[in-house]
Amino acid sequence: MTRLETLTEQLLSAANRAGADQADALAVDGTSVSIDVLGGKLEHAERSEGVDIGLRVLIGQRQAIVSASDTSQATIDAMAERAVAMAKEAPEDPHIRLARADELATSWDLGPLELADPSAEPDPAELERDAAEAEAAALAVKGVTQVSSASAGYGRHQFHLATSNGFSGGYGRTNRGTSTVAITGEGASMERDYAGEMRVFQTDLPSPQEIGTKAGERTVAMAGAKKPPTGAFPVLYDERISASLIGHLLSASNGSMIARGSSWLRDYLGEEILPKGIDLIEDPLRPRVMGSRPFDGEGLATRARKIIDGGVLTGWTLDLATADKLGMESTANAARGTSSPPGPSISNVALTQGDKSREDLMRDMGTGLLVTSMIGSTINPTTGDYSRGASGFWIENGEIAYPVNECTIAGNLLAMLKTIIPANDAEPHLSRLVPSLLVDGMTLAGA
Structure with a gap:
């Protein structure tokens, strides 16, 4: 059982102990990295990672949702108790429900979907090179006076959903992208345009030079x-x-x-x-x-x-x-x-x-x-x-x-x-x- 699957099971068990009639739980594990370059030098670097959990409880035709980024058992128990208390005070909604057992997905094949690239997360220095090369390519286009931003990033996220009536499933996603914004002219005659690409698989992403050149050419075409x-x-x-x-x-x-x-x-x-x-x-x-x-x-x-x-x-x-x-x-x-x-x-x-x-x-x-x-x-x-x-x-x-x-x-x-x-x-x-x-x-x- 994966960590996220375990967390959703903990959430559902806590909801049951707290008195929920039904519940569903979502756990998300995410990592994202973004790098900005300006003038060939690192301008900004950011990395975020963490796990978020969410619990929805139903009591009759009333529902409430709580979420947290702390995955301790104490927090999970407190979430369930709070959600049940909130649901008891919520207005009735005759339309809310969990899916019936006969409506739930029972099997799926993630392989053919290719939602996540199995290759390693890129090193931040590699992303910095992508952004710098895209910036340089845009500046190399005749007529481009400056590049206002050049960025590269990567993300990997894993999701798991479970319901109190038997559904449990998860999948992951990845993405990698590069983007550039170029400027031509000065003052009131200044024009700008951009190019950006993002792909699930890193090997499918066009080269930084191609992206930067496209941004520069698009920008210069807007001159005048x-x-x-x-x-x-x-x-x-x-x-x-x-x-x-x-x-x-x-x-x-x-x-x-x-x-x-x-x-x-x-x-x-x-x-x-x-x-x-x-x-x-x-x-x-x-x-x-x-x-x-x-x-x-x-x-x-x-x-x-x-x-x-x-x-x-x-x-x-x-x-x-x-x-x-x-x-x-x-x-x-x-x-x-x-x-x-x-x-x-x-x-x-x-x-x-x-x-x-x-x-x-x-x-x-x-x-x-x-x-x-x-x-x-x-x-x-x-x-x-x-x-x-x-x-x-x-x-x-x-x-x-x-x-x-x-x-x-x-x-x-x-x-x-x-x-x-x-x-x-x-x-x-x-x-x-x-x-x-x-x-x-x-x-x-x-x-």
């Missing part, structure tokens, strides 16, 4: 940026930020939003909200992807499902309690932390890709805006009205004419999503596999 014209134009969301548009759809189809009646999608179940032929598939079992998981935060086996099937919205993202509120079945999408109850959360998604490149879509749009970066957000969750600050490139005659900054793009999400045309450039390692997206008829506020 100005405001675009104001009016109605097509907008092409670059693959770097296109997942944010689909993210608004995912948020609106979250069961908690639907149960509150506060989602602009609340009346569109079974309706066409994307163009015909386009699917949006959730797959929690993709290998070497950071959003993958064999079971959810309530012990239910995860599975692939179509959120959008041929353009039609098929269902909501649900955990047990939210599903009960809506008279539906859980989609095994519960996520939780040691100090929070389960709630519906998406894992990996993939949008149907098109047969054209981003450059093909630029030629098709003729005149419009290619967005590569976004700042700020004003989204009305009830109506879907959308407004965001953007920067990127103005397109004329199907080609880049000049870089653009300080503009606003606006529209309504439902109308926008119905017009999307996907490119074929989605990055396969990402949890959200979304290509560049062309959206017609948006309002631009520029010069």
Whole structure:
């Protein structure tokens, strides 16, 4: 039995002794290292590690959650007593429950998922070299005046979940990443851009030189940026930020939003909200992807499902309690932390890709805006009205004419999503596999 499994069993036993009707317990063991370099020298180094434990107890239809970072038996006993006392005073919730035995995952194979890299944790000096080499590569790009940050990091986390009705399971995750932010110009003419990559397996990570060079080239391309014209134009969301548009759809189809009646999608179940032929598939079992998981935060086996099937919205993202509120079945999408109850959360998604490149879509749009970066957000969750600050490139005659900054793009999400045309450039390692997206008829506020 692993240490985390032992801790969850201790928590459940303590909850039972304290008088809980039912309980579940989560234990998390995490290590993270981050290194920042500036001017070729170490700027900041940080390492954190520790174990966190959380206990949820149910007494009838009342629940309470407590957490701690001390794993002594005395603390565990005190946690259980406190949780039971809190639950007795909590308001009743007719929808909360643990998963039934027939709903729980009974077997899974972690091997094919490749969630954790078995190779050794990198030495801090190795991470420092990564950050320094990325910074040097960005500075080597002609036109880059400075690098505002260059970072490298590594993380390893292990999770274990157990419930009083028999579920017990755990898995681990790793990640390693490098990122760089470069600047061109000075004063009011200063522009910046970045590049960053993260992978589950260290050997899959692009080289620091590649990442730094990409940051520098992206930054220099923004030199001399100005405001675009104001009016109605097509907008092409670059693959770097296109997942944010689909993210608004995912948020609106979250069961908690639907149960509150506060989602602009609340009346569109079974309706066409994307163009015909386009699917949006959730797959929690993709290998070497950071959003993958064999079971959810309530012990239910995860599975692939179509959120959008041929353009039609098929269902909501649900955990047990939210599903009960809506008279539906859980989609095994519960996520939780040691100090929070389960709630519906998406894992990996993939949008149907098109047969054209981003450059093909630029030629098709003729005149419009290619967005590569976004700042700020004003989204009305009830109506879907959308407004965001953007920067990127103005397109004329199907080609880049000049870089653009300080503009606003606006529209309504439902109308926008119905017009999307996907490119074929989605990055396969990402949890959200979304290509560049062309959206017609948006309002631009520029010069």
